[in-house]
Amino acid sequence: MRQKNAGNAWQPQYMQERKLKKMPASVQKLQQMAIxxxxxxxxxSAVMYYLMQKNFAKSQYFQLAVEKLKVHxxxxDSLGAPPLKIHNIRLTDRHNHVDKERAKLKIPVSGARSAGYLYSFSTRDAILDRWHLEEALxxxxxxxxxVLFNEKEEIEADRAESGDHIFNN
Incomplete structure (x- = not known):
């Protein structure tokens, strides 16, 4: 037997009853599932973010830059450190980029007096499988x-001290 529903369409009674009975339970289950x-x-996402930050902090290119800051x-003194606080890097910042050959980081740091960013650029020696700090600022x-470290300036200073001017242009 067919009955008329509110939308002026004809549907069998069992379909109308089925929709009325099962729909609220399905919506409730979907809401629970969505939550x-x-x-x-x-x-x-929080665990992944934490693990990525932990991996950055353990990496050789990160540690090399932080070590240069600690000895400068x-x-x-300008930061008011110690204690030196190294904060999480912003993963979406365009200054933070790491690939197989290069690592470019913007590391937030702070001390008791001031705060700022430690910029570092490192390259990877594929043969030795080690990272070399090129620049830290x-x-x-x-x-x-x-300027905490600049490899080109260090090389030039070493050459000047040793009297080796063969490679200078």
Whole structure:
């Protein structure tokens, strides 16, 4: 037997009853599933973010830059360190890029007096499977900059000290 529903379309009675009985339960289950998946997805994202930050902090190219900062007395004094706080890098920042051959990072750092960014550029020696720091620079929020390390300047200084001018242009 067919009955008329509110939309002026004819449907069998069992279909109307089935929709009325099962629809609320399905919607409730879908809502529960959406909430559950949202929580699981959010937790998975947080864990992934934490692990990525941990991997950056352990990496050789990250450690080389931080070591250069720690031994630079004027930069550490300007920050008001120790204690030196190294914060998580912003994964979406365009200054942070790592591939197989190069690592370019913008590491947020702070001390008791000031804060800023430690910029570093490193290259990887494929033969030795090691990272080499090419350049490290500390830029404070007040605009003060410290060149912590520049490999080209170090090489030139070493050549000048040793009297080796053969390779100079």
């Amino acid at each position: 559950y998946l949202g929580i699981v997805g959010g937790a998975a 007395e004027m930069a550490m 500390l830029q404070l929020k007040d605009g003060t900059s410290f």
